Amino acid sequence: MSKLMFSSDYMEGAHPRIIEKLMQINFDKNSGYGMDDYCQSAKEKIRKACECEDAQVHFLVGGTQANKVVITSFLQHYEGVVSADSGHIAVHEAGAIENSGHKVLTIKNNNGKLMAEDVRDFVKGFYQDETCDHMVFPGMVYISHPTETGTLYTLSELEALRKVCDEYNMHFFMDGARLGYGLVASDTDVTLADIARLCDVFYIGGTKVGAFFGEAVVISRPNKVKHFFTSMKQNGALLAKGWLLGVQFDTLFTDDLYMNISKNAIECAYMLKQGLLDKGYTLFADSSTNQQFVIVTNDKLKELREKVVFNVWEKVDEDHTAIRFVTSWATTKEQVSQLLSYL
């Protein structure tokens, strides 16, 4: 019997409606590099969903790629990007940002998040330093929403970050690899339109939310960058069959599919969370999205590993370990029940 897998949200293929559409048009001939009708339609729908008519939308294949292309395109060579020390670009992208010539300027995270006051202290301190011309200028603020630990920014936190970006003339960029799961969380007060209004650029993750692959980069403030298309090409990030991305996002943004399938992940996560609490487990972090963190004894850890694939997050003490379970748009309630039965 194969193990139950709760280790990530990119283990399944794509939503059936996407597959259906791809099959249907498989032998049509489309123009390359995103110059096709599906991309145009998807962009229009995304602009509408973002309530931002002027937004430029570009489709990329994956998250690290999106981070690298966006950051490189927005920053000047003397600028770096401010990130929480737990930010994906600071930890798990093999130095992709530095490889493009830019320093990641890290600030201690607060429950996975970057707080506006910490950013202001950092940037204010930078400009007050007489030697700041010998240092890397903070040119952009990078956040993930949901964060790497499943937490969410509140609307007022995002507004506060926007404010500090305005004060110090920095771009504001949101990594939305798991954006769907954030938008439908029960306790969020942040909408897609809010994000488009507050950020200069962000992306709507498809890879982890119903697509085979793909991230829709939305540049919501016009005239912020030039030749983004060429930057994509220069980074080897321009998909020849761009219409594959167009079809996927066009489907996801038809009939609210993106939001609806996101809800499934959240429902499964909440069912899991409640089940854990009911069984008396202690949560390691209080996440309202599709990543759930729980503390188990090392004996339980060992036992679970026989039946389930999950992530060891960190050691809590000699006898206890925090572990992570991840649900997705494709997780079933049956799978969650079975997982709970092992716990």
Add this chain to the structure above:
Amino acid sequence: MSKLMFSSDYMEGAHPRIIEKLMQINFDKNSGYGMDDYCQSAKEKIRKACECEDAQVHFLVGGTQANKVVITSFLQHYEGVVSADSGHIAVHEAGAIENSGHKVLTIKNNNGKLMAEDVRDFVKGFYQDETCDHMVFPGMVYISHPTETGTLYTLSELEALRKVCDEYNMHFFMDGARLGYGLVASDTDVTLADIARLCDVFYIGGTKVGAFFGEAVVISRPNKVKHFFTSMKQNGALLAKGWLLGVQFDTLFTDDLYMNISKNAIECAYMLKQGLLDKGYTLFADSSTNQQFVIVTNDKLKELREKVVFNVWEKVDEDHTAIRFVTSWATTKEQVSQLLSYL
């Protein structure tokens, strides 16, 4: 009525067997980043097809990306890559190689190809120059097979290039974005095993030959690079759902599918070529692969544009223009017949 499209070989989706397989496993849960069984199986089949048991195989998404990751991984910072001046990396990749810090050292092409004697003259001249320490060291030879103009290297030409690479301690890299179409050309004497034996690294193009997307990078000489996986990640080139690439190449390398579907493109191209010759057209270049180049009058050009999408290659004289038609694994004989009827 929509126009006939003969402008590229990446306008259709994927071979039906690939779609079938993707559908079948859509809700299975797979490990990410190429750590799944499909990738392992595909790698094994590719090693066998290359007759090279020790080869490392890595799956990337597209051609420019493959060129960038391979070249960056193999070169030291003081080295550049030798290419024909018509090479894709020298012209149409938006400076992706220079963006990674390396100069493309161009040599005049000979019918789209890089000739061993020209490379030797160049590299010998480099080392004879007393000031060579002030210049970029030639660290790799890059060729495309088929070339950007549809031509093919002969086995002896490849052997000669290998020889000069050995003489001057350079890596030998083949861009095989259209490799299938070269392997099944009627007049080639070069096999996949030859390529694996002669090159240090090359890739087998999937994007243009039956896959939705994907290039299989084969490092056929062991111990040539370290941490290629990390280089992929650093370039934003590591697909989260790596098994999508595994499934595609596993299917293409089952029952000779890759070769068989390549043949269709070649048959269509030859049918087109013969038809053009029969009608008295002059070919612009003598290609034995899936790109065909023909000279038309400017009047004909204008007329054709009403009905067909193709590429204007270059102006031949005041009254004539060379144009390019491209066939693919998915082109039908009916489409070729119709095209010929317009000519």
Add this chain to the structure above:
Amino acid sequence: MSKLMFSSDYMEGAHPRIIEKLMQINFDKNSGYGMDDYCQSAKEKIRKACECEDAQVHFLVGGTQANKVVITSFLQHYEGVVSADSGHIAVHEAGAIENSGHKVLTIKNNNGKLMAEDVRDFVKGFYQDETCDHMVFPGMVYISHPTETGTLYTLSELEALRKVCDEYNMHFFMDGARLGYGLVASDTDVTLADIARLCDVFYIGGTKVGAFFGEAVVISRPNKVKHFFTSMKQNGALLAKGWLLGVQFDTLFTDDLYMNISKNAIECAYMLKQGLLDKGYTLFADSSTNQQFVIVTNDKLKELREKVVFNVWEKVDEDHTAIRFVTSWATTKEQVSQLLSYL
């Protein structure tokens, strides 16, 4: 007896007035990084000499460094720099520009020079190409004055280059490593003020014209770059004791010293040139600056090598070779006489 040396213009130290000044202030304490009074004074004098009150002036140590810092500072990541194929940045800087991420876009030189019409053809062709978004944007035109082969641009040639830069929104950059020798050539109609008026940025070479080392970068059009100081630091090009550069340029731009000592090199070069013509030698190139190129028989070449250090430029035919002699601000008439006596 040691050999006569005519192989470069950077073999001697500095003009005695510079040494005198450095000795005089040796134990004074100066602020670092160019924040001293000598730098301010030198900048003011250079602005006056350039008849350009708004010019930003920065002092760098050497030519390749100046090229690298200037080009990196002015270009966006999707841009390259247009250069003659004989340009120093294209040949003899070990890929310094590519190492910073930018392609050098070469055009065939015309007697060492880049002609405006050739640049226009190239850039016009670029923008007419439908695939230009897949290519490197021409963002700057780089020229050397005098060129690598000692030739000079006329005022109308520079004006024509300025015009094409305006037409296509490119920066215009002049490498003036040997600028002094160009400004005092007998047949030039180009003044320092012309250069400041026509270029966006250029540098006045000190290393080859009387200084121990140093190049004064003049950004003559305001608001063209931001944080040039930080770019210098980032490239390891910010001299801690910046006042060493300030003192040198302050001295060179006092009492016309820069122009006066440049004249000595030119007089020596002309004496040599006339002597060669009188002896019946054929010049390889007609240079009016401090580099002189002459054709000698291979026997003569061999004989000369016993007594003189010079550069072999290129093979002319089986029996003849072009060689280069270089004079400098420090060359004496006696040394030229002696050289002529060997020829």
Add this chain to the structure above:
Amino acid sequence: MSKLMFSSDYMEGAHPRIIEKLMQINFDKNSGYGMDDYCQSAKEKIRKACECEDAQVHFLVGGTQANKVVITSFLQHYEGVVSADSGHIAVHEAGAIENSGHKVLTIKNNNGKLMAEDVRDFVKGFYQDETCDHMVFPGMVYISHPTETGTLYTLSELEALRKVCDEYNMHFFMDGARLGYGLVASDTDVTLADIARLCDVFYIGGTKVGAFFGEAVVISRPNKVKHFFTSMKQNGALLAKGWLLGVQFDTLFTDDLYMNISKNAIECAYMLKQGLLDKGYTLFADSSTNQQFVIVTNDKLKELREKVVFNVWEKVDEDHTAIRFVTSWATTKEQVSQLLSYL
């Protein structure tokens, strides 16, 4: 009356013996790029002083430049450099290392130093992390000696760092911008030969210790890098008149001049330190080198600023501030006396 300056150790020119030598040979003609006799002689003397016959020695102009060229030359593209968070490369080099594509992996400093056990924990943790292939490989350990806060490593601390470098196959690099002042400190047990034996590469600072400018990079373990000369050129770091560096280091390494003049700085620093203690001041850090840190009241700070130039280091509490005084090879006892009279 001009202020007393105690703000850095690069405010004066060069030791008189260097000036004398430069004057003496000013009109001699020397080969460029370090191919002269002075460089050869200086290299030989440095090898002897380091007791390392096989060492490669290269002369660079400044510290940031040396750090950039060394780190770039030694690291592969997937590697970063481990540094204390207070390391110069991590803070005050405007992102020079990231600009070359490499991440600086920071570890909390211990009194300005990087402790072997902390490095081991970090690197061990890296390799134990299952996702380490998604992260930047630690390829080098960078330390400054003396550190940015004037502290010194003990011999056993350096040996422990060497050990962890051996365990994890990392290069060991010492930034010796102020090396002289470390070597002659009264409480050090580390010699130049120890450093050459333990490090793979380090540099002997000249800019701050008696030279106009210059850092002697010593690669004490053979076959560690290839084409360092070309790396210098590529970074714009190859001085045309390399003999200027040769003369300076040849002079500094004749008759123990480097050590002797370093001692003057240390004697002045100790005189200052003792004077401060005698007057009842509290030291902010206990430095045995040429940087001295003391705590003053804000009133005193304000008063001192009228008469002395020094550095504000950090705020200690509402009423007190830590400040830094720096002595150099050129500081006189009179200057120290005068400074003490103000305190």
